[in-house]
Amino acid sequence: MPDPSSTPTLTFAIPKGRILEEALPVMARAGVVPDASFHDKANRSLTFPTTREDLRLIRVRAFDVATFVAHGAAQAGIVGSDVIEEFDYAELYAPVDLAIGRCHLAVAEPAGADSAQSGASHLRVATKYPNLTRRHFERRGIQAECVKLNGAMEIAPALGLAGRIVDLVSTGQTLKDNGLVETARILDITARLIVNRAALKTDPRVGALVEAFRADAAERKAA
Structure with a gap:
């Protein structure tokens, strides 16, 4: 042995x-x-x-x-x-x-955001998932400039750091508490x-x- x-x-x-x-x-x-x-x-x-x-x-x-x-x-x-x-x-x-x-990765933006940005070819996005984020937007013909954050993603739009975020979503309550709405689901996790x-x-x-x-x-x- x-x-x-x-x-x-x-x-x-x-x-x-x-x-x-x-x-x-x-x-x-x-x-x-x-x-x-x-x-x-x-x-x-x-x-x-x-x-x-x-x-x-x-x-x-x-x-x-x-x-x-x-x-x-x-x-x-x-x-x-x-x-x-x-x-x-x-x-x-x-x-x-x-x-x-179980949760999912999603794109979110401020509720009532300017709809004119929906056709933009370039967006600034706050996320700790730059690779997944770039791939998601590339598939839609959009260049995503990713601002890498390790937390506090939800306050980035309010502070003018980025127009959108990509982050994990479970119940969605954190988004709601920070005045954000989910606009796209990227990945189920x-x-x-x-x-x-x-x-x-x-x-x-x-x-x-x-x-x-x-x-x-x-x-x-x-x-």
């Missing part, structure tokens, strides 16, 4: 923010269970042990989950399909739709299990994780 201490540690990346609460029970059913230190709100660590000696968690920003997995620093993780589509890393494989974290392609080919434990998450997703779908 191989010595557990000589087995390389797998790193599983999870996102801070909106997906995490829904992801934890899904992870637990697939055998990825953080230890008690993970739930200590005073703990500022980004790395956590799990109930498996050969598996650790890292908790990082959603965009960084994709980067860590794509470059092999983490072998697997959970992230929204918005992040996958924004980066389109060749080494990233998303084999399981976890059907959690759910959380996905992602793995590094090379790790999937070389480490059977990564394949076992994929099968565990796939079985849980299938069971929930059938329920």
